[in-house]
Amino acid sequence: MDTVSLTIDGRQITVEKGKTVLQAALENGIHVPYYCYHPGISIDGSCRVCIVKIEKMPKLQTSCSTVCAEGMVIETRTPEVVAARAGVFEFLLVNHPLDCPVCDKGGECPLQDFSYTFGPDQSRMEFPRRVFDGEGVKGDVDFGPTLMLNRQRCILCTRCVRFMRDIDGDAQINIIDRGYGSEIATFQEEGVHSLISGNLMDVCPVGAITTRDYRFKSRPWDNPIAADTICTQCSKGCNTTAWIKAKPEWAKGAQLIRFTPRFNHDVNGYWMCDIGRFEYHWIEGDNRLRQPLEREANLGQQPISWQELTSKLGDRLAAAGTSNPEGVRFLLSAHASHEELFLFRRLTEALLGEPNAVSVSWRYQTKSQPAGSKFIVPPVDAPNVNGARAMGLAPGKVGPVDNDAKADVSALRAAVDAGRVSALYVFDPGPEGSLGDVQWIVDARASGRLPLLIVQGVVLSALARAADFVLPGASYVEKEASYTNDQGTLQGATRVIAPPGEAMEDWQILVNLGVALGVPFTYTSAARVRADIAERYANEPGLAGIATLVFGRPVAARNWLQASNPSERWKWDFMFQDMPPVKGHVDPSAVPMPIGAIPLKEVK
Amino acid sequence: MSFHPKMTYGAAFHKSARDLDPDRDQGPPFEYTAENRARFDRIVQRYPDAQRRSAVLPALYLVQYQQGHITASAMRYVAGLLGITPADVEDVVSFYSMFYTKPVGRFVLQVCRTLSCALNGAERVTEELSAKLGIKPGETDPSGTFTLIEVECLGACDRAPVVMVNDAWHECLTPGDAAKLVDDLKARGEAALSGCHHVVEKK
Numbered sequence: 001m002d003t004v005s006l007t008i009d010g011r012q013i014t015v016e017k018g019k020t021v022l023q024a025a026l027e028n029g030i031h032v033p034y035y036c037y038h039p040g041i042s043i044d045g046s047c048r049v050c051i052v053k054i055e056k057m058p059k060l061q062t063s064c065s066t067v068c069a070e071g072m073v074i075e076t077r078t079p080e081v082v083a084a085r086a087g088v089f090e091f092l093l094v095n096h097p098l099d100c101p102v103c104d105k106g107g108e109c110p111l112q113d114f115s116y117t118f119g120p121d122q123s124r125m126e127f128p129r130r131v132f133d134g135e136g137v138k139g140d141v142d143f144g145p146t147l148m149l150n151r152q153r154c155i156l157c158t159r160c161v162r163f164m165r166d167i168d169g170d171a172q173i174n175i176i177d178r179g180y181g182s183e184i185a186t187f188q189e190e191g192v193h194s195l196i197s198g199n200l201m202d203v204c205p206v207g208a209i210t211t212r213d214y215r216f217k218s219r220p221w222d223n224p225i226a227a228d229t230i231c232t233q234c235s236k237g238c239n240t241t242a243w244i245k246a247k248p249e250w251a252k253g254a255q256l257i258r259f260t261p262r263f264n265h266d267v268n269g270y271w272m273c274d275i276g277r278f279e280y281h282w283i284e285g286d287n288r289l290r291q292p293l294e295r296e297a298n299l300g301q302q303p304i305s306w307q308e309l310t311s312k313l314g315d316r317l318a319a320a321g322t323s324n325p326e327g328v329r330f331l332l333s334a335h336a337s338h339e340e341l342f343l344f345r346r347l348t349e350a351l352l353g354e355p356n357a358v359s360v361s362w363r364y365q366t367k368s369q370p371a372g373s374k375f376i377v378p379p380v381d382a383p384n385v386n387g388a389r390a391m392g393l394a395p396g397k398v399g400p401v402d403n404d405a406k407a408d409v410s411a412l413r414a415a416v417d418a419g420r421v422s423a424l425y426v427f428d429p430g431p432e433g434s435l436g437d438v439q440w441i442v443d444a445r446a447s448g449r450l451p452l453l454i455v456q457g458v459v460l461s462a463l464a465r466a467a468d469f470v471l472p473g474a475s476y477v478e479k480e481a482s483y484t485n486d487q488g489t490l491q492g493a494t495r496v497i498a499p500p501g502e503a504m505e506d507w508q509i510l511v512n513l514g515v516a517l518g519v520p521f522t523y524t525s526a527a528r529v530r531a532d533i534a535e536r537y538a539n540e541p542g543l544a545g546i547a548t549l550v551f552g553r554p555v556a557a558r559n560w561l562q563a564s565n566p567s568e569r570w571k572w573d574f575m576f577q578d579m580p581p582v583k584g585h586v587d588p589s590a591v592p593m594p595i596g597a598i599p600l601k602e603v604k
Numbered sequence: 605m606s607f608h609p610k611m612t613y614g615a616a617f618h619k620s621a622r623d624l625d626p627d628r629d630q631g632p633p634f635e636y637t638a639e640n641r642a643r644f645d646r647i648v649q650r651y652p653d654a655q656r657r658s659a660v661l662p663a664l665y666l667v668q669y670q671q672g673h674i675t676a677s678a679m680r681y682v683a684g685l686l687g688i689t690p691a692d693v694e695d696v697v698s699f700y701s702m703f704y705t706k707p708v709g710r711f712v713l714q715v716c717r718t719l720s721c722a723l724n725g726a727e728r729v730t731e732e733l734s735a736k737l738g739i740k741p742g743e744t745d746p747s748g749t750f751t752l753i754e755v756e757c758l759g760a761c762d763r764a765p766v767v768m769v770n771d772a773w774h775e776c777l778t779p780g781d782a783a784k785l786v787d788d789l790k791a792r793g794e795a796a797l798s799g800c801h802h803v804v805e806k807k
Contacts, residue, residue: 189624
């Protein structure tokens with residue numbers, strides 16, 4: 001690796017060749033504020049707040065767009081730089097409205113924070129602020145199906161323009177007009193139509209772009225709990241943060257308030273798609289299964305206790321298995337985690353000894369994205385197809401080779417249609433429709449070709465309504481579960497909230513059912529199941545490390561800055577937690593760490 | 605798309621105040637005439653394939669020569685020819701003051717208002733033209749002959765104040781000259797366009 005050595009604030013620093021001064025400073029814990037720079041998109045240099053003094057250069061330079069050179073001597077805290085930076089902030093605030101109390105970004109807004117830290121304490125501006133579409137939130141305009149745009153809050157950093165150009169591949173946003181009249185706009189106000197439009201809210205350093213989903217719903221200090229988890233709505237496995245509302249007066253409503261992407265260089269970078277970001281309302285929706293149901297003659301589906309259900313279902317399954325082992329079949333969604341797939345496999349082996357009693361299905365749905373997109377949403381709408389392959393339940397190889405495969409349940413369907421199946425157990429912990437087409441099961445049940453249908457799932461779908469027994473399970477944010485994504489990477493989804501009503505984590509349901517059927521299950525936690533998987537599949541690369549998988553747990557933020565926009569969260573770790581006063585001319589090394597400050601995290 | 609959350613904001617309340625009139629701005633479907641298409645093909649050859657987008661300015665000039673102003677349909681057409689998005693084209697069109705998104709008159713009078721011209725009485729020239737034509741800067745007269753615009757530096761500071769009529773400079777104008785220019789244009793049409801002094805002196 002070629003390196004260059006330079007001096008920043010008197011510190012000798014060696015960085016990789018080609019890095020910019022800003023990157024070198026941030027990587028070495030030297031605080032330089034910035035807006036238009038975003039590590040995931042191209043460099044622009046339009047906001048000017050990252051200016052530094054570079055020896056032998058006549059003017060201050062933007063550190064984000066200056067590449068490190070051998071022997072550079074850089075000062076970031078001299079009076080000249082501090083004064084110039086404060087001047088830039090004064091200009092940024094010339095037109096920015098002071099509507100922080102009603103702005104969605106308030107509390108996690110870099111402009112707010114940097115202005116407090118680096119900016120002047122008051123404005124000398126005597127003229128009215130520039131207003132485009134009306135004062136305050138009246139100025140919000142449609143910005144496509146997912147977003148709203150408030151032009152007066154915009155500081156024209158062009159991060160959104162560059163995101164659409166670089167990452168989305170379809171430059172739908174541009175700056176129209178020029179100079180003082182410049183504004184962010186889409187062609188003829190058509191709005192942003194993109195599968196990854198939600199990321200624009202993350203890249204916007206002010207409250208100009210907000211999502212319709214999160215608008216006016218909450219503020220960062222109202223969401224003190226955020227859990228690092230993964231998204232399971234497709235095979236990509238984006239790393240995300242689930243945000244939970246915790247205000248007492250809201251305790252009765254839904255807890256999940258939003259999902260935001262979490263940086264993972266190898267999986268999703270800084271981004272996530274709109275499906276994972278916005279399609280979570282079903283988790284706490286009215287259609288969730290909250291208690292076990294049993295179909296009774298003439299009465300339809302009636303609530304039943306878990307104990308009764310387990311024993312009744314055990315009897316029916318055992319009877320069906322004894323009389324006709326080939327007639328008992330299992331249809332699992334690829335939304336099933338390793339733990340669940342493993343338990344189903346053990347259950348069928350013990351009950352039937354039948355290797356092809358289990359079929360795994362998933363929905364395959366090609367997403368339309370621009371040709372040049374850097375963030376491709378895969379067509380497989382299930383997180384664990386590779387997990388099923390690792391356990392021998394689905395055809396194909398683990399890893400990126402067989403990603404384009406569609407599920408094949410034709411054999412099972414033929415058997416059901418021919419009336420050869422006496423009991424079908426469907427496990428579908430994903431959102432409605434993620435199992436693919438299941439109408440044929442509903443039809444078979446209605447026509448009597450399928451005598452017994454058991455559904456373990458999370459939503460009261462048409463399939464669940466047709467079932468004789470319904471077992472309410474947990475969705476992907478309600479259990480600790482592991483998945484292997486389309487690249488063959490093993491990841492864990494965290495238990496963020498509790499399953500609703502009487503619903504249980506699926507491994508527990510299966511263990512209880514197994515015990516009722518006489519299978520000697522001794523697992524007392526999902527971790528025990530994983531330990532057993534690790535033992536039995538020791539040589540399977542897609543499952544390597546499953547016993548020691550770390551799950552992000554909900555962590556209470558120690559201060560409000562921690563609970564900030566997670567795609568930028570690494571920045572807070574740098575910028576604020578031991579922030580010395582920089583408005584005066586204080587030697588930062590002489591300032592002690594504040595009590596309770598959290599030490600800087602290493603950035604990879 | 606089905607995955608988008610549903611929010612019921614009153615559509616009218618949240619409409620942008622950007623002055624967009626679909627009927628006017630979209631315009632009829634646009635296509636270059638055969639002649640202009642041939643010109644465009646020649647222009648595009650000046651740029652490497654990877655920088656095809658660089659031809660956006662001449663391509664837009666061709667649109668303007670053909671139909672006087674640039675409609676949204678024309679922006680879409682140009683974007684399609686150059687392999688860029690309509691937003692990219694709108695960015696360029698809205699940036700430059702020489703592209704018109706609304707219909708303009710046969711003669712566009714562009715009065716320079718930057719320093720040299722302003723010091724030499726450009727404002728008096730604007731006032732005179734305004735009074736003579738009965739329109740304010742930025743407007744077109746009812747007959748559709750004249751459009752009056754104030755613009756920034758036209759690059760003829762040594763002969764200030766300067767008025768550019770379509771593509772021709774008229775220099776060292778007094779208010780009296782400006783009034784005469786209008787009469788001249790009315791009487792003789794395009795023949796009254798003098799061109800800049802370089803052109804005049806060469807003759």
